[in-house]
Amino acid sequence: xxxxxxxxxxxxNFDGKDRVLDVNERNYKKALKRYDLLCLFYHExxxxxxxxxxxxxxxxxxxxxxxxxxxxxxxxxxxxxSQKDAKVAKxxxxxxxxxxxxxxxxxxxxxxxxxxxxxxxxxxxxxxxDPVEIINNAMELRAxxxxxxxxxxxxxxxxxxxxxxxFQEASERFQPYIKFFATFDKSVAKHLSLKMxxxxxxxxxxxxxxxxxxxxxSEMDIVEFVTQHRxxxxxxxxxxxxxxxxxxDMDGIHIVAFAEEEDPDxxxxxxxxxxxxxxxxxxxxxxxxxxxxxxxPLLTTYWEKTFKLDLFRPQIGVVNVTxxxxxxLDMSNDEDLPTAEELEDWIEDVLSGRVNTEDDxxxxxxx
Amino acid sequence: xxxxxxxxxxxxNFDGKDRVLDVNERNYKKALKRYDLLCLFYHExxxxxxxxxxxxxxxxxxxxxxxxxxxxxxxxxxxxxSQKDAKVAKxxxxxxxxxxxxxxxxxxxxxxxxxxxxxxxxxxxxxxxDPVEIINNAMELRAxxxxxxxxxxxxxxxxxxxxxxxFQEASERFQPYIKFFATFDKSVAKHLSLKMxxxxxxxxxxxxxxxxxxxxxSEMDIVEFVTQHRxxxxxxxxxxxxxxxxxxDMDGIHIVAFAEEEDPDxxxxxxxxxxxxxxxxxxxxxxxxxxxxxxxPLLTTYWEKTFKLDLFRPQIGVVNVTxxxxxxLDMSNDEDLPTAEELEDWIEDVLSGRVNTEDDxxxxxxx
Numbered sequence: 001x002x003x004x005x006x007x008x009x010x011x012x013n014f015d016g017k018d019r020v021l022d023v024n025e026r027n028y029k030k031a032l033k034r035y036d037l038l039c040l041f042y043h044e045x046x047x048x049x050x051x052x053x054x055x056x057x058x059x060x061x062x063x064x065x066x067x068x069x070x071x072x073x074x075x076x077x078x079x080x081x082s083q084k085d086a087k088v089a090k091x092x093x094x095x096x097x098x099x100x101x102x103x104x105x106x107x108x109x110x111x112x113x114x115x116x117x118x119x120x121x122x123x124x125x126x127x128x129x130d131p132v133e134i135i136n137n138a139m140e141l142r143a144x145x146x147x148x149x150x151x152x153x154x155x156x157x158x159x160x161x162x163x164x165x166x167f168q169e170a171s172e173r174f175q176p177y178i179k180f181f182a183t184f185d186k187s188v189a190k191h192l193s194l195k196m197x198x199x200x201x202x203x204x205x206x207x208x209x210x211x212x213x214x215x216x217x218s219e220m221d222i223v224e225f226v227t228q229h230r231x232x233x234x235x236x237x238x239x240x241x242x243x244x245x246x247x248x249d250m251d252g253i254h255i256v257a258f259a260e261e262e263d264p265d266x267x268x269x270x271x272x273x274x275x276x277x278x279x280x281x282x283x284x285x286x287x288x289x290x291x292x293x294x295x296x297p298l299l300t301t302y303w304e305k306t307f308k309l310d311l312f313r314p315q316i317g318v319v320n321v322t323x324x325x326x327x328x329l330d331m332s333n334d335e336d337l338p339t340a341e342e343l344e345d346w347i348e349d350v351l352s353g354r355v356n357t358e359d360d361x362x363x364x365x366x367x
Numbered sequence: 368x369x370x371x372x373x374x375x376x377x378x379x380n381f382d383g384k385d386r387v388l389d390v391n392e393r394n395y396k397k398a399l400k401r402y403d404l405l406c407l408f409y410h411e412x413x414x415x416x417x418x419x420x421x422x423x424x425x426x427x428x429x430x431x432x433x434x435x436x437x438x439x440x441x442x443x444x445x446x447x448x449s450q451k452d453a454k455v456a457k458x459x460x461x462x463x464x465x466x467x468x469x470x471x472x473x474x475x476x477x478x479x480x481x482x483x484x485x486x487x488x489x490x491x492x493x494x495x496x497d498p499v500e501i502i503n504n505a506m507e508l509r510a511x512x513x514x515x516x517x518x519x520x521x522x523x524x525x526x527x528x529x530x531x532x533x534f535q536e537a538s539e540r541f542q543p544y545i546k547f548f549a550t551f552d553k554s555v556a557k558h559l560s561l562k563m564x565x566x567x568x569x570x571x572x573x574x575x576x577x578x579x580x581x582x583x584x585s586e587m588d589i590v591e592f593v594t595q596h597r598x599x600x601x602x603x604x605x606x607x608x609x610x611x612x613x614x615x616d617m618d619g620i621h622i623v624a625f626a627e628e629e630d631p632d633x634x635x636x637x638x639x640x641x642x643x644x645x646x647x648x649x650x651x652x653x654x655x656x657x658x659x660x661x662x663x664p665l666l667t668t669y670w671e672k673t674f675k676l677d678l679f680r681p682q683i684g685v686v687n688v689t690x691x692x693x694x695x696l697d698m699s700n701d702e703d704l705p706t707a708e709e710l711e712d713w714i715e716d717v718l719s720g721r722v723n724t725e726d727d728x729x730x731x732x733x734x
Binding site for chain 2: 011069122267297323
């Protein structure tokens with residue numbers, strides 16, 4: 001039995017104790033003051049339909065389990081009803097029903113990801129960490145350089161001076177979605193071609209960083225630059241903000257690529273995709289969403305059914321996000337993944353509208 | 368609302384339809400014949416205690432959701448009661464209560480991992496894949512070389528001949544826990560210094576493979592070699608077989624290292640750990656379990672409480688698996704992770720018994 005004879009790996013079960021607050025006009029200010037973090041789930045009123053009620057209770061259970069697991073971390077949890085608590089919601093600036101809002105100091109962080117205890121606990125633990133990580137030496141620099149999937153910034157500062165503080169203030173606006181690093185070490189800075197008070201911005205999967213214009217930079221300079229550059233040419237779908245990413249479509253469509261990084265075929269396809277992204281990083285019309293099916297086991301068969309795909313193999317296609325209609329590039333010949341050039345031609349066809357989801361999926365058959 | 372206005376990301380909810388079979392003497396043979404895979408959960412009789420009953424129902428729900436998600440995959444699911452169905456269990460060779468047994472052709476694969484729908488679905492999708500992956504080119508070879516966390520074998524064959532078939536048969540005995548690859552490509556083989564019909568065995572985190580003695584090798588040669596070498600000097604804890612790993616302790620203790628690979632500190636510590644493992648790969652007494660807290664968000668605070676640790680930082684210690692008593696190396700000075708030599712000295716102290724969990728945790732205070 002799991003955890004039977006041996007100790008050390010006991011998964012928590014909900015102990016039945018209510019920890020999630022019913023937030024209302026009388027108690028919300030007190031709750032805000034009392035905790036380091038306050039997490040408020042903004043929801044529609046309890047539905048009348050039995051099936052939806054059950055789903056609602058599952059969401060409550062996820063919040064309760066999360067609250068239980070994080071009991072020692074000074075995090076408060078609450079529910080805000082979009083109808084009953086409309087005034088509180090307005091005061092707190094809650095807008096998207098189904099989102100979770102995290103209040104930390106005077107900031108609000110929106111969580112619009114998978115509502116599972118796993119994902120939520122990991123997210124909240126990230127929010128508790130320092131928003132800026134210091135890179136002290138060559139080994140830590142290697143760790144930094146390996147994080148190619150993340151949007152990340154690194155600044156070089158003399159120490160914890162006012163320029164560093166501005167960087168830190170900016171980092172808090174994007175935590176935990178965009179990663180901020182700093183170094184006070186000359187040789188680390190040299191390796192990254194960073195000048196004193198300079199900041200580099202790394203788009204996911206790009207080889208060269210963008211250098212933020214100007215030195216030193218104010219908090220607002222940094223915030224503006226990041227806001228303008230945060231939609232990447234190739235971005236990985238992540239549980240922690242998947243719905244936000246999905247809503248950030250381009251004219252109602254997404255170019256979606258499925259590739260298992262752990263699989264040799266998937267890895268190869270992903271490398272081709274990265275080449276294409278690097279060649280087209282300056283095209284603001286292009287943003288490819290990469291989904292690694294290994295990260296979403298519960299959605300794999302749903303996607304296979306919805307998009308009529310075999311996800312044991314890499315795939316790329318166009319998805320209409322309003323009706324989930326889709327067209328996929330024919331890559332049925334196992335030995336023959338497309339080259340970067342062929343992929344670019346196809347993407348051009350997508351961007352020009354020659355390949356689209358309204359042509360009854362004829363494109364795939366023709367090719 | 369998740370999946371509200373936009374389509375394409377709908378997490379499944381249990382639809383209430385019973386798909387998990389109550390297996391008994393009358394129906395088990397038919398079930399075995401009917402499906403590509405048959406998954407049987409071997410469990411104790413329904414407990415009288417209300418709390419345990421609830422946990423039991425949660426497990427059933429996990430199986431039902433898994434069955435629902437994999438509905439199109441020709442996988443059967445069933446429950447076998449260790450008391451009521453003792454005869455069936457004996458006939459099928461089910462031994463460990465709380466384990467899930469997967470029947471594929473004439474083999475049985477034991478799943479002794481985290482009983483969550485995520486983990487189970489991913490595991491079963493892995494079992495459905497071909498047990499041998501073919502490496503065709505330099506790019507796929509790079510993917511192979513990056514998988515340093517996995518135990519893996521690769522063989523070089525002329526084609527799908529009898530030697531390849533022996534390799535394939537062997538692979539089926541270890542699927543999906545140990546990864547088998549093959550190549551028919553001369554330049555891939557040359558890069559790996561593989562001779563025709565030769566097989567390399569890669570221990571996790573080691574730079575050089577072991578070459579299996581003899582060429583060509585029979586299925587039994589391969590099976591014996593793998594069985595003898597499968598406990599690695601440094602092994603990563605994985606959800607899919609975490610309880611099995613935990614039960615495979617060394618004289619009742621585990622050396623456990625916590626390190627977040629995504630964190631610069633954690634990455635640095637892990638690199639030191641790999642050095643130590645490489646230096647001591649021939650010591651059969653040494654097996655370090657590496658846990659990346661990011662992989663187990665629901666257990667992180669449980670471990671912090673049980674072991675009295677801060678898991679935002681890397682840690683290494685000795686854990687007694689019968690009572691979860693533990694001693695941890697003092698690494699409170701942030702700038703100063705131990706060197707490989709210091710870590711080796713400490714590990715020597717552990718193996719010789721100078722550091723142990725019975726000395727009232729004095730060691731950590733003394734240093």
